[in-house]
Ligand SMILES: Nc1ncnc2c1ncn2[C@@H]1O[C@H](COP(=O)(O)OP(=O)(O)OP(=O)(O)O)[C@@H](O)[C@H]1O
């Protein structure tokens with residue numbers, strides 16, 4: 091469903107991704123690990139459409155469509171959704187507005203009408219309960235004054251309402267205590283089915299205990315240098331990244 | 341012929357028309373008219389060399405030739421489309437002339453009187469004469485002098501002590517698309533007796549192609565404990581020139597809240613002045629201006645803390661797109677011996693384009709020492725990170741910008757309690773949003789619905 095081929099990306103003249111390729115099929119969960127500054131967030135940001143990055147060569151397709159030709163919002167409407175490593179605070183825009191506007195935009199793109207208010211509220215309340223979030227969060231401005239953990243839950247809440255085909259989660263586990271981690275992981279797991287896929291960036295094996303990946307990739311210096319199954323994550327946890335770098339250099 | 345002379349000629353025209361129609365006038369009006377005309381002639385239109393008009397060039401008005409309105413004809417259907425859809429006590433003026441047909445005073449409670457100025461003068465001109473012009477004289481500005489010279493029509497609202505008017509009193513000023521541009525110089529006079537309460541809405545709106553000049557002067561006298569909410573919703577046609585001053589005299593423990601919302605007009609200037617003359621008097625100024633294209637909107641406010649233990653709080657938000665220009669000048673003067681006062685002022689502006697401009701200037705003059713005062717002004721752009729974040733949720737760019745622009749206006753808009761006004765603002769400011777933006781009520785309603793049907797309880 092997602093095909094990244096030989097992707098080269100630069101930021102302010104500096105090359106960050108240096109020929110990255112990745113294929114994600116429906117039903118799969120992929121984890122991307124790697125040292126700080128390797129380009130993990132860059133990858134997901136480019137897929138989501140962040141205009142600060144320049145794609146110098148390579149391609150990204152999603153369900154056969156050229157992602158790089160799509161507007162930011164079209165990508166989301168097509169089912170490509172990014173959960174941010176650092177969710178943005180949006181003063182004055184209530185969470186419930188964002189959810190409603192986003193859901194209706196997605197429905198409009200599919201040629202569907204707006205969801206009636208009672209149905210929408212029922213859906214949102216269910217998802218809030220699932221994320222163990224108080225309904226008062228709906229009336230609060232998006233992420234404003236939220237704790238780190240609350241911001242991350244809020245990202246997943248959006249995912250649960252919008253039901254993306256491919257959810258990209260950038261360090262969704264950072265800043266979470268163990269209980270919050272379980273809640274977030276459960277939320278993410280509820281998105282898993284044979285039609286959907288998940289691409290998550292993490293530094294920690296702990297998240298992978300809760301969301302079991304089918305594939306683990308190691309991203310170092312702008313390239314995927316090693317891929318394996320979930321045991322690779324365990325190995326990285328105990329041995330660090332250096333041996334992978336050395337192995338791939340050899 | 342100088343610009344000012346054109347206006348004076350129109351005045352003569354009007355005076356001789358009145359004489360021909362044998363519409364006599366009280367001598368005090370004639371005397372004031374003459375004095376005001378002389379004053380205006382001496383002053384001429386303000387120029388940018390005048391400190392108060394430094395950023396607002398009114399040559400387009402001064403060099404214009406505005407005819408006098410002849411009739412107040414306006415189709416009922418067309419008026420209905422412009423009227424705020426709220427139950428109200430309503431006076432309608434078309435190009436400044438009173439339209440009985442489009443007015444409705446049926447819900448007026450006892451103790452309250454709402455009349456066109458012409459009627460109030462005809463009934464008992466002496467009762468009007470004392471109050472009219474007491475606050476805003478010909479010295480205030482050349483425009484107030486011009487207005488006084490033309491004094492003829494407007495609205496007079498009088499509330500007997502203790503009268504509470506539940507329904508809003510709407511003064512609707514319709515601007516008509518005429519063959520030749522016209523001018524009007526309405527007066528608004530509100531006399532609120534002790535402990536009376538009311539909401540007054542001045543609504544300026546009109547036909548899209550209109551290009552008229554409105555020069556309104558308002559005076560509000562609040563006696564002890566009176567509470568007045570004043571909304572100005574200025575959504576005049578984009579070709580209209582709109583000059584307004586509103587002067588409020590506040591007695592002990594009176595409370596005045598102004599919502600000054602400006603969305604329309606080609607060239608707009610508002611002066612809002614409160615005199616807090618006795619302890620406990622409180623003025624809240626909430627303002628929102630939104631200008632696009634080449635609109636120019638200037639807001640000058642002045643709060644005079646003339647007595648100890650008086651309070652003022654001001655929050656103005658400006659949103660400027662395209663090549664629009666805005667001016668905010670907020671002045672607070674605390675007199676010597678006006679101790680224990682609190683005066684807060686804030687102004688924030690949002691520039692939606694590189695070519696939009698704002699001149700913002702807070703001015704505090706404090707001659708007492710035991711006071712709490714603060715002021716601040718900021719100007720910025722939409723947060724592009726937030727635009728991006730919203731777009732990554734599938735919300736299109738235009739909607740994202742609309743949501744964020746409305747969010748900026750939110751602090752002021754949240755306090756607007758007349759829904760029809762909030763809706764007008766949302767539609768104008770946010771552009772075409774795919775759904776009703778103000779979801780709060782909807783959400784509350786549907787929450788209750790979910791409870792009632794037990795749907796949300798699993
Ligand atoms: N806007 C930018 N301007 C300059 N450099 C940038 C910019 N964005 C990213 N970079 C650089 O690109 C490199 C990759 O950053 P990226 O955020 O993708 O790393 P990461 O793998 O997600 O790291 P971490 O594990 O710390 O989150 C870093 O060296 C970073 O400093």
Ligand SMILES: [Mg+2]
Pocket residue numbers: 130131132175260261
């Ligand atoms: Mg990162």
